[in-house]
Amino acid sequence: MSGQTVLELRDVSVRRGQRTILGPLNFSITAGERWVVLGPNGAGKSTLIQILATRTFPTTGTVSILDKTMGRVDLFELRTRIGICGALVAEDIPYEEKVLGRWNEAYDLWDESRAVALLTTFGVRDLADREYGTLSEGERKRVQISRALMADPELLLLDEPAAGLDLGGREDLLKRFLIFASDPAAPASILVTHHIEEIPSGTTHALILKEGQIAVSGPIRDVITSEHMSAVFELPMEVSFDGSRFFARARQLATPFRTTGA
Ligand SMILES: Nc1ncnc2c1ncn2[C@@H]1O[C@H](COP(=O)(O)OP(=O)(O)OP(=O)(O)O)[C@@H](O)[C@H]1O
Known part of the structure; x- marks a missing residue:
């Protein structure tokens, strides 16, 4: 499936009132790629993910997801092909719903064993019979991904x-x-985060938004650099890479801190 376009945004923008809060953006991803989207507060990350989740329509431009163009297809059918984890769906899961309950009732044995395998992968197999609303924040996150x-x-x-x-x-x-x-069969993914320490190993590409525009995008090692992060966050930063994960810290001030009497 590698090489196939999974989604494509052409001249996509979102206006709210007199202000363009996102775009115009041109961006595409192909099967097998794992993207991370970063950017300062207010950069447009949530707006972008709402469009990709088909929850928000852009003001201008074309959004094609899995070969379907938003506005020309049944969104309910398209949504069944997109997995979403995070604030967008957190409130869709009823408090009293069992972690595995819905799957027990509505699906066959193969589906159930897949569900149990996923709960095991994300370390929440033992919570299968618990009500979703009773889970801790961390447990909910894992259940949402599963x-x-x-x-x-x-x-x-x-x-x-x-x-x-x-x-x-x-x-x-x-x-x-x-x-x-x-x-290798894992789906293409797009992860939004505020922190480069939260970028999972294996992420292939990055897109940094600033003031609604793409500041830089491409292969992750070319994008997540001290130079780019310092420019986007307007703070001198040192970015390091340990072979699989990224870390960032503000550069030391030129004048060293002195303790009294030292
Ligand atoms: N309905 C709206 N009306 C006016 N402005 C809006 C609306 N929704 C979002 N915005 C503005 O659009 C900009 C982008 O918002 P968005 O939530 O997408 O940013 P973000 O990158 O997710 O921010 P954060 O990191 O703080 O969550 C912000 O300046 C926000 O105030």
């Missing part, structure tokens, strides 16, 4: 999957995500 994958989507959208997790929870999730992403 559920997003249960319908075998062709495109996976992850909206800040590690937000709200403690350090152990974040690292565990990233490790599990790597196991999933190493599967």
Whole structure:
């Protein structure tokens, strides 16, 4: 499936009132690619992901997802092919729904074993009989990712999957995500995050938004650099890469800090 276009945005923009809050954007991804979208607060990340999730229509331009053009197809059918994890779907899951319950009732044994395998991959197999509303933030995130994958989507959208997790929870999730992403059959994905430390290993491409525009995009090692991050966040930054993950810190000030009497 590699090489096939999974989504394409042409001259896409979103206007709210007198202001263009996103775009115009031109952007495409192909099967097998795993993208991360970064950018300062207010850059347009949520607006972009809402369009990709077919929850928001752009003011101008064309959005094609999985060979279907928004505005010309039945969105309900298209949505079944897109897995979504994050704030966009958090409120769609009823408080009292069992983590595995809906799948037990409506699907056959093969579906159920797939669901159990996914809950196992993301470390929440033991929660299968719990009510969703009783789960912790970290447990909910893992259940959301498992559920997003249960319908075998062709495109996976992850909206800040590690937000709200403690350090152990974040690292565990990233490790599990790597196991999933190493599967050649895993769908193309787009992950939105505020922090480069939350970019999972195996991410192939990055797009940085600034003030609604693409500041830089392309292969991840070319995009996530000290130069680009410093320019976009308007703060001198040192970005390092340890072979699989990225880390960022502000550069030391020129004048060293002195303690009194030293
Ligand atoms: N309905 C709206 N009316 C007016 N402005 C809006 C509307 N929705 C979003 N905006 C503005 O559009 C810009 C982009 O918002 P968006 O939420 O997409 O940014 P973001 O990158 O997700 O930000 P954050 O990192 O803070 O979550 C912001 O300046 C926001 O205030």
